[in-house]
Amino acid sequence: MSGQGQRLNVVPTVTMLGVMKARLVGATRGHALLKKKSDALTVQFRTILKKIVSTKESMGEIMRASSFALTEAKYAAGENIKHVVLESVKSASLRVRSRQENIAGVKLPRFEHFTDPGAGDTKADLTGLARGGQQIQACRAAHIKAIEVLVELASLQTSFLTLDEAIKTTNRRVNALENVVKPRLENTISYIRGELDELEREDFFRLKKIQGYKKREIERQLQAAKQFAEEQFAEKVSLKKGISISSAHNLLVAGAEKDEDIIF
Amino acid sequence: MAGRAQIPTKNSALIAMIADEDTVVGFLLSGVGDVDLRRKRNYFIVDSKTTVKAIEDAFKDFTTREDIAIVLISQYIANMIRFQVDSYNNPVPAILEIPSKDHPYDPTQDSVLSRVRYLFSAESIASSRY
Numbered sequence: 001m002s003g004q005g006q007r008l009n010v011v012p013t014v015t016m017l018g019v020m021k022a023r024l025v026g027a028t029r030g031h032a033l034l035k036k037k038s039d040a041l042t043v044q045f046r047t048i049l050k051k052i053v054s055t056k057e058s059m060g061e062i063m064r065a066s067s068f069a070l071t072e073a074k075y076a077a078g079e080n081i082k083h084v085v086l087e088s089v090k091s092a093s094l095r096v097r098s099r100q101e102n103i104a105g106v107k108l109p110r111f112e113h114f115t116d117p118g119a120g121d122t123k124a125d126l127t128g129l130a131r132g133g134q135q136i137q138a139c140r141a142a143h144i145k146a147i148e149v150l151v152e153l154a155s156l157q158t159s160f161l162t163l164d165e166a167i168k169t170t171n172r173r174v175n176a177l178e179n180v181v182k183p184r185l186e187n188t189i190s191y192i193r194g195e196l197d198e199l200e201r202e203d204f205f206r207l208k209k210i211q212g213y214k215k216r217e218i219e220r221q222l223q224a225a226k227q228f229a230e231e232q233f234a235e236k237v238s239l240k241k242g243i244s245i246s247s248a249h250n251l252l253v254a255g256a257e258k259d260e261d262i263i264f
Numbered sequence: 265m266a267g268r269a270q271i272p273t274k275n276s277a278l279i280a281m282i283a284d285e286d287t288v289v290g291f292l293l294s295g296v297g298d299v300d301l302r303r304k305r306n307y308f309i310v311d312s313k314t315t316v317k318a319i320e321d322a323f324k325d326f327t328t329r330e331d332i333a334i335v336l337i338s339q340y341i342a343n344m345i346r347f348q349v350d351s352y353n354n355p356v357p358a359i360l361e362i363p364s365k366d367h368p369y370d371p372t373q374d375s376v377l378s379r380v381r382y383l384f385s386a387e388s389i390a391s392s393r394y
Binding site: 056057059060063064066067069070073081082085086089090091092093094095096097098109111114115116136139140143144146147150151153154155157158161162 | 276299333368
């Protein structure tokens with residue numbers, strides 16, 4: 001992946017350095033938190049999976065028991081109950097309610113069954129009034145128990161699927177932070193540091209050069225000033241003595257040697 | 265999180281069934297059967313004469329209806345529309361495969377469990393068998 005050499009395009013200033021550092025800190029903290037979340041979700045996932053496997057097996061048992069009960073009922077009440085039951089369907093008396101539960105930060109659905117008392121139960125009650133009523137009641141009870149197990153299994157299954165997706169998303173985010181965002185920020189920070197160092201070096205170099213110039217300037221000025229001062233003096237002497245400037249100059253130069261013979 | 269399907273909190277939802285006659289009759293006895301005002305039922309009886317297309321249509325109908333929270337489908341029927349069942353990804357309604365009288369439950373064919381078959385080491389099944 002080209003993620004290794006990438007960096008953000010920013011102006012390499014000190015402010016940006018501070019901003020990038022803050023973002024890196026945020027990314028690191030977010031990465032640790034998301035990893036923890038992913039671990040917690042995986043733990044939940046495994047417990048739910050185990051529960052699903054065991055519930056499915058018990059469901060097999062219960063379904064078998066309920067179909068036995070049904071066969072008994074059919075035997076006792078005659079074959080016609082099928083039609084009677086099919087005719088007597090009106091409004092469902094056994095329904096499910098769905099709620100949301102928050103587990104480890106993920107909203108998981110939960111189903112629970114409940115009996116709606118107002119719905120039409122009367123017609124089905126009359127089934128088997130002629131014969132086989134007990135078997136029919138037993139069959140109904142067995143099926144209601146089966147429905148309970150099935151509802152629980154359904155909510156386990158939906159939580160399972162939702163958790164699966166949540167784990168995938170969280171892992172995707174963790175990987176993105178780890179492999180893309182953080183290296184990019186780190187590269188940007190080292191780039192900014194490098195640029196700042198270079199600017200500093202440039203500044204330093206410029207400073208040194210200017211210092212050199214200034215020194216030379218000052219020396220030159222000193223020289224010029226000295227020369228000017230000498231010429232001025234020579235002029236004064238020449239005016240006093242009425243001699244040319246160059247001989248005055250020579251005079252001064254010679255006089256600077258402190259000749260004892262000359263008494264002024 | 266915004267893009268994910270929201271699971272509605274409903275107060276009363278139905279259980280749909282796609283199974284053979286005996287299973288359906290048994291569950292209708294317990295009271296899950298429902299016929300609404302438009303004579304739409306929440307169960308679909310499959311016998312030897314039902315076409316695969318009819319089963320597919322019933323499945324699609326049940327999964328798109330808003331008042332159905334769980335769809336119970338016999339495993340051998342699910343095998344007939346295995347492709348559709350496997351490509352169904354929404355959490356609601358939940359699709360549950362149930363065994364029928366002649367076809368006992370086979371966990372290797374369950375669409376949900378097959379997705380995590382890699383987690384099915386012999387040890388995890390064996391430990392739950394004890």
